């Protein structure tokens with residue numbers, strides 16, 4: 001797929017199978033204005049349907065992953081324009097509907113909607129430069145793109161409640177210790193390289209199996225343990241109908257490297 005050039009994004013394929021989306025609105029520290037989100041949704045949709053791509057990395061700049069929703073754009077909204085236009089829902093829900101794995105590589109500020117966007121990813125990596133927070137309370141509002149739900153599930157109610165009620169920031173190191181980030185790197189470049197490396201590894205597996213693995217892990221966020229385990233088993237049973245399960249297990253038995261068909 002030929003990707004268009006965007007005003008607020010840079011999109012590239014740094015390694016085979018890897019789509020890299022870099023938020024690129026430097027003058028506003030990647031504040032998430034509507035045109036940026038429209039472009040992000042377009043790029044995600046195109047990468048999700050691109051047969052060459054197996055995993056997606058989402059990053060910002062060294063200074064900011066994203067400093068939140070665009071406050072200047074949002075400040076004069078009324079209840080009826082926000083509710084009537086499904087403000088935020090219209091742009092943010094698509095990120096969580098993408099079927100291919102998304103890895104967020106977070107450097108610098110990830111505040112408000114920026115922190116929420118990073119938490120929509122399937123895996124979060126960050127560097128020690130990362131500065132996370134849900135500062136909405138300081139602006140007279142609350143998180144509006146899942147922050148109160150995803151942060152609470154990721155780091156527990158006591159910490160999330162304290163952070164959301166105080167608007168205090170937290171560091172990349174803390175994000176790692178609390179399990180919000182899967183890995184913490186020493187520098188922004190190492191963080192992006194680490195995310196691209198992981199995406200390349202994932203893209204090397206069977207696409208259909210990766211899709212199923214992401215789907216069942218995400219189900220754990222919505223279902224109770226019993227329904228979740230049943231759901232997993234149905235999908236596991238279903239994969240015996242795939243070519244790649246036959247190829248993967250035959251290759252193990254024959255001590256060969258599997259050649260995936262993505263079927």
Ligand code: CO8
Nearest residue numbers: 027028029031067068069070071072111112113135144145
């Ligand atoms: N919106 C609009 N413009 C912004 C934003 C923002 N969120 N953040 C920074 N900018 C702009 C600044 O206004 C400034 O522009 P200008 O040069 O024209 O004055 C430029 O970016 C550079 O910013 P600073 O000069 O402030 O840079 P500093 O390095 O001094 O400070 C900070 C960096 C600490 C990040 C500071 O910019 C800041 O506090 N920004 C606001 C952070 C914030 O409150 N974010 C939460 C926003 S509310 C929100 O996200 C609600 C969630 C809704 C869901 C979102 C959907 C995904």
